[in-house]
Structures are given as C-alpha cells and as structure tokens.
Amino acid sequence: MASEAILKYLVDTNRPYSCADVTVNLRGAYTKTVVQKNLDALAESGKIKCKLYGKQKVYAAIQLDNQEAENDVEDYDALFKTLTETLAEKSNGLKAAETTLKTLTSAPTTTSAKSQIAEARTRIESLEAKLGTLRNSTEVLSADEKATIMNAHDTMLREYRKRKRICSDILEAILEGYPKTKKTLLDELCIETDEMVDFKLMSN
Template identity: 45%
Template sequence: MSKSKDALAVKAVLDYLEKQNRPYSAIDICNNLHKEYGKTAVVKACESLAESGKITEKAYGKQKVYVADQSKFPDVDENEIQQMDAKIAQLTEKVQDSMECVRKLEQELKTLNSSMSTEQAKAELKHLETECTGYKNKLVKLKEGGVIISPQEKERVYAERQKYVKEWRKRKRISNDILDAVLEGYPKSKKELYEEVGIETDEDNGLKPPEL
C-alpha cells in the first residue's frame, strides 16, 4: 500500500476512535469503516497511533483493543453521568413499551388479514343462503316422496358401484391365487395359515361381493 494510502488509513482510524470514544479491536474498526481499508492497513495504523501516543492500546490476552487518548476529552461530571444513565433507562423503557405496542398491532393486523372482508362475508352468506334453500326444497320433495335423483346421477352411481364390485372381485381372486400358491408348500392347513398370518376373509365377516 502507498504511503498516501497508509496516511489516509491512519487518519480514518484516529477520526473514528475520537468520534466514537469507545474501545475497539482492529478488526472491529476495519468492519466499522466498511472495509475501506484492509485489515493489515488498519492494524498498522492502530499500532502506529498507539506508538505515537495518539491512542491508547490495551491488551487482554491475545486480544488488543484501542481507544482514543482520553486526555483530549474534558472530564465528565458525575451528576451528568447519573443523569445520562437515568435518561438511558427511561429511553430503554420507552423502546420496550413501543416494541410491545408494535407486537400487539402486528398480531391484530395478522388477525384482521386472516379474517373475511365485508364483501367476502356477504358473498359467503349469499352462497350459504342459496345452499340452504336448495336443501329445504330437497327436504320438501323427500317428505312428499318425490324423485329428486336425476337419471344422470342414478346412472353415475350404478356405474361406480359396478366399478368397485369388479375391483373387489379382482382383488379377492388375486389374493386367493397368492394364498393357494403359498399353501402348496405350507405344511399346515389353510385355516392355520390364515390364523398365523392374521387374514380375515369376507366370509368370516359375513360378506361376499354383490352380483353385477
């Protein structure tokens, strides 16, 4: 790095420490300066400023921190410090209250966003009223013994019944074929095999596939 760049790094570090007036490590300073200067340049600047007495270096184990020369700053009145501490506590409490208020408002907003709007509620009410009217009419027809199932609906129901009965018979046949194959090499009876495997047949439950 050029001498001019080194000088700029020294000035930037000194200005930053005097402005903040609190201890930082070289890495903290580098990051807080948005890495405008490399870590090596910042470390060199800190060491140079510490050697010249413009800042103070404190070592904590392997960690070094740097702080502005406190002799450049006026003495702080103890009462002023207490007032500042009280102000900080007051502002901290205010921030916490504000955060709690924000949390409640966010929860309320979330609840409102998950609720129906007036227009949505009206549309849902209209839909339910229409359904209710349909059910009432259906109930009247049922009480009067009227036919309320259309030919198309009846045909659809019968078609589905036929489909499921065929599937029942098919699966029953496949299962019986598999069990018959197992029984060819099974030393016990069919009943014992069923009991051992835990098979319940339609016949055990008094069932059989309907006629198509």
C-alpha cells in the first residue's frame, strides 16, 4: 500500500521531506495527490510528524529516540541563541575597539605634539617681536606712499561694492522664482552676508 511504502521510506531515510520530494524519490510510484493524502493521514495518526515552514509542509518519521532528538534540538537552539548573542557582543566590542584605535592612530604622537607646540611658540615669539617693532616705530610714510595706499584702497573698495551689487542682483533674480525664504537660499548656497558676520567697511 502507498501508506506503508511512504512510511517505510521516511523511517529508512530518517530525513524531513516535502510531498514533492517524497513523490520524486519514490520514482513516481504514486501520484503527488496520493502521496499528499497519505502523508496527511500518517501525520494525523501520529506515525509521522508534520511541520509547516511558510506555506510548505515538511514531513519526518517519528523514530524511537525521537524524544532524545527533540531535546537535542532544543539544546542546539539554546546553544545557537547563546552563540548568536555572544557574536553580537563581540562584534560590538570589535567596532568600539576599531573606533578607539582609529582615534588614537589619527592623533599626533607625543614627540610630534611637542614639536608642533615648539613651532607654535617660536612663531608667537616672532609675531610678538614684529608687533612690538611696529608699535614702537617712529617711521612716517611719505605723502606719495600714503597717496598710493589710499588710491589702492579706493580701487579695492569700488570693486568690492561693484561685486556685492552684482551678487545682490543675482540673488534677487533667483528669489523671484524661489519658493522659500532668502535666508533658506543663503543657507543652501553657503553664503554669508556682511550683516550676518557683522562685517563693516572702514571708510577713508
């Protein structure tokens, strides 16, 4: 009978199979419909076990040591859970260690830091000496030198105002079709106005 043949096959192989697997492995001795009907009947009678994985049914024979096998499976499940948690913990620890290592390797060494500090102090001393010289200087600019400097300043001032006006005109043209505020546009373009940074021109 089909039922006996299917049961013997599951017991002998001692592996879980779907209905399609059993049908193929019995080399077409029975149709898939017959195999499915007998598998369900064997499962209902308690001779085999049936488990549902998604939409697929999987069948397996109930061996004499089935209880031990079930306990063994439960032990493996617990072990798998423990190992998974341990792996996650170790992975997090590794990430933290890598971050710390990256921070340490990017920081200057003690020797390098001392060298940078010495260079900074030397530069500060040089600038302070230069500043002291300028403060105590009694040299007076000639009229020609002063005129040259003032003319250059005026030229730069006119060019600055010209470019600022052009920039303002462009922004106003953009704002005519821009759906947001002027501040939002400036933020998106990373533009800072004189007013935003409290910049004031020194007049002559």
